[in-house]
Amino acid sequence: MTTLTKSHMVVAQNASGRSMNVPVYRLKGNIPGPTIYIQSSIHGAEVQGNVVIYHLIQALQKQVIAGEIILVPNCNPVGTNIKAGEYTLGRFDPVNGTNWNRGYFFDAEKVKDFADTVQPEDNIDEIRQQFRAYWAACIEEKLASPWGLGLAQQLNLKLQRLAVSADAVLDLHNGPVSTRHIYIPEFAKNAARLFNFPHCIFIPNVFAGALDEATFCPWWTLQEHLESRFGRPYHFDVVGFTLEMGSQEVIKFSEGEIDAASILCYLAAKGCLPEGSHQPKEMTRIGVDLSDYKTLYTDWGGMVEYCAKPGEKVKKGQVMARVLNIDELDNEAGSFDITAPCDLIPMLHFPSASVLSGTQLYKVFTQYTEI
Numbered sequence: 001m002t003t004l005t006k007s008h009m010v011v012a013q014n015a016s017g018r019s020m021n022v023p024v025y026r027l028k029g030n031i032p033g034p035t036i037y038i039q040s041s042i043h044g045a046e047v048q049g050n051v052v053i054y055h056l057i058q059a060l061q062k063q064v065i066a067g068e069i070i071l072v073p074n075c076n077p078v079g080t081n082i083k084a085g086e087y088t089l090g091r092f093d094p095v096n097g098t099n100w101n102r103g104y105f106f107d108a109e110k111v112k113d114f115a116d117t118v119q120p121e122d123n124i125d126e127i128r129q130q131f132r133a134y135w136a137a138c139i140e141e142k143l144a145s146p147w148g149l150g151l152a153q154q155l156n157l158k159l160q161r162l163a164v165s166a167d168a169v170l171d172l173h174n175g176p177v178s179t180r181h182i183y184i185p186e187f188a189k190n191a192a193r194l195f196n197f198p199h200c201i202f203i204p205n206v207f208a209g210a211l212d213e214a215t216f217c218p219w220w221t222l223q224e225h226l227e228s229r230f231g232r233p234y235h236f237d238v239v240g241f242t243l244e245m246g247s248q249e250v251i252k253f254s255e256g257e258i259d260a261a262s263i264l265c266y267l268a269a270k271g272c273l274p275e276g277s278h279q280p281k282e283m284t285r286i287g288v289d290l291s292d293y294k295t296l297y298t299d300w301g302g303m304v305e306y307c308a309k310p311g312e313k314v315k316k317g318q319v320m321a322r323v324l325n326i327d328e329l330d331n332e333a334g335s336f337d338i339t340a341p342c343d344l345i346p347m348l349h350f351p352s353a354s355v356l357s358g359t360q361l362y363k364v365f366t367q368y369t370e371i
């Protein structure tokens with residue numbers, strides 16, 4: 001028997017002092033199992049995850065669930081509502097300018113302080129339980145800072161408070177104009193085969209403020225401290241993933257159903273759903289280390305045609321983009337090409353055809369391998 005409960009959590013207040021809240025859906029089975037946390041639209045223009053969560057809730061209500069799945073769609077109501085004409089300006093907190101996905105909590109020193117209290121005879125379940133409570137208290141302490149916090153960080157920490165109980169966190173995003181790709185921690189590389197994502201980026205134990213890192217860095221760091229102290233392996237298996245599901249400013253119900261099916265495969269593999277109920281596809285998956293995931297900038301401003309399509313292989317020297325130079329339309333300098341510095345696969349490109357110099361035109365896989 002699966003039960004669904006729905007509540008609302010206040011994450012911000014507007015200038016009129018009115019609360020802005022987000023829905024929190026919890027699907028719980030009466031069999032013990034892992035806790036999974038899934039959110040969408042921390043970047044306000046990246047809306048496809050909401051339709052994925054819709055399909056997930058529709059499907060999960062009819063399934064036997066072990067453990068609990070917590071789903072928070074449209075988790076950033078501030079970001080979604082900042083419009084400028086046709087566009088949603090959903091990437092940055094408009095008050096402080098910070099990226100909405102960079103204000104989560106991690107403190108390596110605090111992990112070390114905890115690791116120093118662990119005794120060699122402590123069993124892994126006890127350590128897991130105690131560290132979770134300790135980490136939740138650290139987030140509460142941060143939220144209660146007497147100096148206050150920026151808008152994005154407050155919102156991030158309120159969401160992280162919900163996610164701290166999870167064994168796996170799935171943060172649903174979109175690229176600007178993008179093909180599907182997923183960020184996976186290096187220690188959980190095998191999870192690449194549990195989703196139906198054709199492109200995988202493997203990330204190290206380095207915290208840069210995002211939710212996936214904020215989920216696994218504390219546990220990975222704790223594991224390393226304990227392994228070096230006691231000379232034996234510890235596996236906490238707490239993971240975080242960022243799923244990039246196509247382009248921003250787009251909702252596609254049919255594709256959302258396919259993405260939801262991919263997530264159901266992962267949930268089945270984690271033991272939330274009956275074994276074998278959802279099988280990942282046999283497909284070619286391409287992987288890259290984060291250090292080989294490169295950004296191609298333009299040194300010039302102008303009007304751009306994007307010639308290289310996300311997901312399609314590009315050879316060194318091939319034209320990636322053609323730039324129109326409006327001061328030279330009467331001569332040969334009226335247009336020029338930006339070419340690929342090496343063999344690569346674009347994952348995403350800038351969404352607008354007019355760019356300033358220094359714009360990130362493309363993000364691309366280099367040195368990639370089949371996995």
Ligand SMILES: [Zn+2]
Nearest residue numbers: 043046173174
């Ligand atoms: Zn995003």
